[in-house]
Amino acid sequence: MKLGTAIFAVGALPSLIQALPTSSSSSSHTGDVLNQIWTRASSAVTSDLNAVKDKTFSHIVIGCGLAGSVVSARLSEDSQNSVLCVEAGSDTRSADNVVHAYSYGDVTSDEEKNFKYPPTANGRELSVSAGKGLGGSTSINGLAVTRPPQSQIDAFGQDIGTGWSWEMLLPYMKKAEKFDPPSDDLKALGADWDPSAHGTDGPVAVGYPSTLYRGEIINRYSEAITNTVGTPHIQDSNNGVQPGVCRTPNTILPGSGDAQTRVSAATAYITPNEARKNLIFLTGTRGERINWDDGSGDAKAQSVRLRQDEDGEFVDVPVSGAVVAASGAIASPVFLQLSGIGSSGLLDDLGITQKVPLDGVGKHLTEQTMSSLGADGGGDPDGNGPSGLIAYMSVDNLFSNSSDVREYVEDNLDAYAQSAVDAGAAVSKNAMLKQFKSHVAGIFDKQEGLVELFADNGYPSDRGGLVWNLLPFSRGSVSASANSAFGNPRVDPRYFSASWDLDVQIEAARAVRRIFQALGVDETVPGFDAGNGGVPDGPQNGDYQGWKEWVLNKFSSVAHPMSTCMMAPREDGGVVDNDFKVYGTSNVFVADASVVPMAISAHLQSFLYGVAELAADKIKDSA
Template sequence: MVDAVLSDVVNKAFDYVIVGGGTAGLTLAGTLSEDASISVLVLEAGESNLDDPKVLILGQNAYAIGDPKYDWNYPTIPQHHLDGRCLFWNRGKGLGGSSAINFSNWTIPPAEDFDAFEKLGNPGWNWNDLEKYVHRIEKFQKPTQDQIEKELYTFNTDTRGHTGAIKTTFPVSTSSSLEIPYLQVMNSLDIPFTDGYGGKPCGVFHTTLTMDNETHARSYAANAYYTPNRTRSNLTVLTRAHVAKVIFADNTASEDLVAAGVEFLFGNNTSTRHVVHAKREVILCTGTVISPQILELSGIGRSEVLEAISIETKIELPGVGENLQDHQVTNLNYELDNQVDHETWDRMADPVFAAEQLKLQPNGEGMHCRGIVSMAFLPFSKFNPEESDAFFTQAETNVKKQLASSAYPGLAGQLELQLQVLRNPEVADTEILCFPGRGFYTLLGPPEPGKQHLCVFVFVQHPFSRGSIHCKTNDPFQSPDIDPNVFSNDTDLGILVEQIKFVRKLVEIDPLKSLIIREIEPGPERESNEDIREFIKLTLATAYHACGSCSMLPREKNGVVDPTLKVYGTRNLRIADLSIIPLQPLGHTQSIAYIVGMKAADIILVEKKKSEA
């Protein structure tokens, strides 16, 4: 149904009510509605934002991020280990969710990261199973031979999908005068060029973008899984519908709860609650921040949290909102020799140049067709081999301290898997990303006009720290308290210190060295480990990849959903988004959100078929 209105939904009944029209939600809706015998409703709190240039033109996300039309922009609570700093979590608001405003990187984790899900108690959630979804979701578009030779694009068509709805492609061009030297210097340190996919991303490579190489526009959940299917009579999508809670049918104390529908508010009316009914299931696809909030507002969670916001406890489920993990990032900034034009993103500060780039985009030219694609996924042992053993010993000590202060059941098993990856010289555990331009996380003001910069981002990819998300009020319009508890395990901070020291060695090697005039940040005055640690605390940001707040784990290990994504204690309430991921995987997480959405559809359709047999 095209452009549903409130009367199409209120007091109506649908087989499946999907809360959240983001990356996973629209993938789920588009796949479920292929079965014409079922009815699907999607409720999205944001606007549609379809055909919007701030969404479709990749580089325009810089203007969408922070804009309340496109971005929820959630603040965290002050972070104890960042000297009280608050971080801001940008999350897509509107159809497509964060796939509509992200940086479009398409990466796939190592096989070991997917296999870890199964080791934690989730049969069927392993590399062999989940890789199949990569092939179903992706439509890889090969570069030309000229691009391959000029840009050093490496790929293996066997590791890529070719028939899916999400189009991926290499940029038409890169800022090759910077990004190719970055690849070459990495390679000179025995870091291999790699395809980056197929479960073995360890090495250095140009990643692909979620972009259509014919229109040069963003390929994302809305134009892949909704727009082509919006005329289906069994698919209804209502935007500006803010869900307040799940409604449960009456039951006896010994029975699992049955989700009968949801209450929601519409548009600017924050006082009138509407109801829509679910004949089969309610599925939350509202993401790592909001899925635990809706559970708590619905009476599912830890009783003391619910009592504090005057919500009756329907299911005691202590794992709701716990086990929160997120990738953390900071950057080094370098000033370049201005005698060479590197075509960095610095030039976009000039409004005349920026306007020219918009005109070039439809033809596949200019900055908006480039993206940030030059990355290395490396094992930790690459950074400081001489001191790796001492670092691993300290990491084990930090884990023991963490476990001694935590009553979280099942955490020990997670952290042991992470220690195994940290020690493994064959498995990627970190990310270092090259960006032609001034970095985003800086202690300085805007760059000087006419200056050119190189930025190198460094990431914590498998964080040991654990945080939480909990309601602070029973008002559904108030965002919950987000506490990523950054650096509560000091190993995460130590990993970033070693990466910064490694990058400093990297840029002293030609062909990079001859391009750089000076290091701006952290700066030569910050030389010791302690100085670097303080710089990181001042500049650290989220990488927008949070997961785990409704973890798929056994119930006795603080799980919230089982391997079929059903919420424990319910018969027909599921969660299908990144909140169910129990252990943070390496890389950029949009691909995993698509996988969760499509796998959820398969699980649901199989169960439907069995129930009808």
Template sequence: MGNLFSQTYLDDASTLTDKFYDYIIVGGGTAGCVLANRLSVDPSVNVLVVEAGGSHEQETFSKIPVAFSKLFKTRADWAYDTIPQPGLNERELFWPRGKLLGGCSSMNAMMYHHCSPTDFDEWESKGAKGWNYNDLLPYFRKAENFTPKLRSSEVKPEDRGSGGLWQTSHSYITPINEKFIDAAKDIGIPYNPDINTRKGSLGVTKFMTFIDPKGQRSSAATSYLSKDVLGRKNLTVLVGTMTTKVLFSSDEIPRTVGIEVAKTASSPRYKLQCRREVILSAGAVNTPQILLLSGLGPKEELEKMDVPVVKDLPHVGKNLRDHLAGGVILRSKPGTTLDYLADPIKSLPAIFQWFIFGTGPATTNVGEAAAFVRSNDATLPLTSQRADDFTAGDKLVDTTSGPNSPDIEIIGAPMAFLDHGFGTLPPQASCFTMAPILLRPLSVGQVTLASSSPFDKVLIDPNYLSHPNDAKILTRAVRLILHIARAASLQPELSLPPVSQSSSLDKMDLFYPGDVDPDMISDIDIVEWIKRNVETLYHPMGTARMSPDEKSGVVDVDLKVWGVTGLRVVDASIFPTAVSGHPCAPVIAVAEKAADIILETAAQD
């Protein structure tokens, strides 16, 4: 049988080389877990999942909601870095990506968000027939099992899914974030109790999460790979194993026949055989890498790396989009935030409460509340009053997917989230963070091979702020944050300096620009802060986009890779355009729909 990783998971591919699988799923992440569950329902079908990382069950920090960043730069993280970014002062940005069952759903901040209905209508308008919001809504609801916790009048049961495998609800919220919601309302942002309906995201809201009734993360792995599912005799989960490439026949139209795998660069490579389909669900970084290593991609790039060309697909690895986010840190009154949770000793009571009761501050998802707005909303204080500033009269490109869709998100977090959780605060500091997020960037990047070795990390170039419109939108978002911070509802919670000190503040200080009055800071100063401070919000997408033909993308509307047979892609890399929010729920809905497409295809054969 080989070495058992546990009673459930295999970690030795050599025991599988004489077997044939109907479906091989490459990547046991967010989409891969959904597919593994749905495709293995039929006991006559053999399904193999190949995951480079290990089990989510071994990672305690994956279970504790507030502790998600403790997984960064561990064995559960691919821990990528971008190449130097000219638009961000040549900084190389850290990109954590989940390397465990459940993928990023096992290590993200647990925001449950459909994004904007018009995001998906836009997909269809660009040729992705069958992928509009009406088509995807049944799959959002199929996946979800919502537990109501707010007042019944705020969230309508008919708008939520029930009976699904994925647990959603409203979880812990600190009083200061309740005040953040009130402050947003003070300045004219309407309250939206449920941002996951046909009405869309605009407004300020308390985030829905995927934290279960026991106070633990409900990831794609915990939801879709239950003990009963893993006990199916027709489902095999191989962990700790890299997929080095997809294997093809020598037919005129190449047919997928399996995959090649290995544990390390120096270990033996094994061929695993497939009868029907290989499905790449390795994510927006690893999926294009595997496609390129398999000979599917831009011909010139493949030849440069001495990779034999199977099919010239110019768009593999292109169309990379990501959400940029900053962290405006504000001085809060002592006892109003959760910064003490970063202290190993002070956090013990909260951890004990979580361990025993599944309740309390440790069940926060950090991003407890958010406001979604349009950068061209003339009713909000988004622009400068200074005549020499570009926001005073500069016209923006409308990047939204529709008139009721946002291009800015502002998250309220009851702590200072510094350097992805690795930064430390001054002693006794108490902080409230508001994060400006660019939802619809015009800057487009790419993922390319660094070498022909699957064990060398790819080159990631998001090309941040290469389009000037992106910095202009983020500048408006920062200015709006400064106005929210000075709204009446937040004043009892914060300790902001007087306006007279604004001109003498240190631009490198932790509390800059949070300390600055919004009418005292220039657009140029905000842009300089943005370039020094913004980071990824962990939402790469689009690198194997869906398209009506191979001239404009990588997969067709059934998610089949153009020019070959027996190969599909199911993950965030197929997104034709960026969603205006958090992509975890859309990825699961896409995977649910993809499973139906695959099963329907099998039934017709």
């Protein structure tokens, strides 16, 4: 499941945005206005490979998703730069199931707009999906906007060595955002905001839709969470405060009413800038590999080979400045590997000449696991949504004996780290221990969000309790499966390889059961009938073995992969330095979720917009 973003360049198109209606009766007019925005003539977005032949670009960006859209737009602000952004998918901005947020369930199963990477887990074939097309995953996700706790970002700098802090990254997160404060009507429903945490003149429209669920069941759900597990009500999920439960904003275009117009990285960063003469977005095309300069010293990218089909024509496009990998945590490490950056064993097996020895490429994959519980009853939520109630629950909210739990976790850290190294999912045992100890301090000392509870309506029953472990200790890997940009990568998240991750998932399910009981609704998923796959209730809200079997047989991927080109010291398995530059190269950068060294207690989009804005500045400074 993808729960995350959408964006619109409100400031860039004031006359059109002001023309948008606020009532559902004018939805056809909304469509006409949006059609004007999305179909205006432009040569910047093209699928014609001839558009880049015999041209040299100052910057070539591989991937036009969240990071690629941000970096391309920011680099092309300088008219002296010439920027090419290469996207494997198509221009999906006008597709109905992308435009309308209520089509989320449809778009996530649309193969034309998703890459599906099938790892095996517990004998089951699962998929880790990623957006395919302009805007990437911001064009298919669940639109929620939340941010990690301040202490977590500070720890990335203090414990892992990224140089990041809340104080440093917050201005970049705000730079991307154009927050629309809630109306008095929405405030009465619980919508709120902390003005110090939000930007008001960025390209990404964020706010509370007028269709926000407003039935009494939503308030009672929030109260049941607080009264049952002790997660306090907080004002805003974006000001770095956790644990907490509150209404959360979305990336839905203000004023779009029942149309629920999605805001994506494409509509925020590409649409208002596609008339720039120094910017091209080339769709239906894959970056196959970097061609290198023959000089000595750090490896220097000379050109990038592009293809539109595996056996067809290729074009080598020269680059005078930087190459930026921005294809996400699955595809970016594969692009580096195909370019000769990675471990010698993998590259030898693929018949690729090693250019830069960098064992961390594709390792340290983190991915979250979700369990979906449901119940019937509770009343009509009254409204069209989307669901906007999220709780970040701490270890003390979940476990009554957290001091004993901490001792158990710390006793297993060495085994977890060694297991990751032995499986080829990590470079250094000591580096993994450094990460795990940082997690332990955040979880137990700082009470950072350990589990997210996404309070849904209509899935998987009348009431939904979708829960996932935010901070898994399991680590996996990603690698190319063939010497081709068209091969399906090998993805192995190693779900639950750290036993603590399963313990957290089980305790989260038990907590949802208690919350449902306090809410006075009838649990249907998994339910209490063991004969039909349910988990009977009991003194601990169901025995461990029963929950274990249910979790392992029913969990899904959250589709929040991260950390496969992580920012960390090279000896720790890091792939990029604090300037986002790939170690051992002079002009190759990575700017997406793969650089974030560990999972975060939040939905990804708002944080990653900030990271991408920071990356753009660092790449500019490298010129």
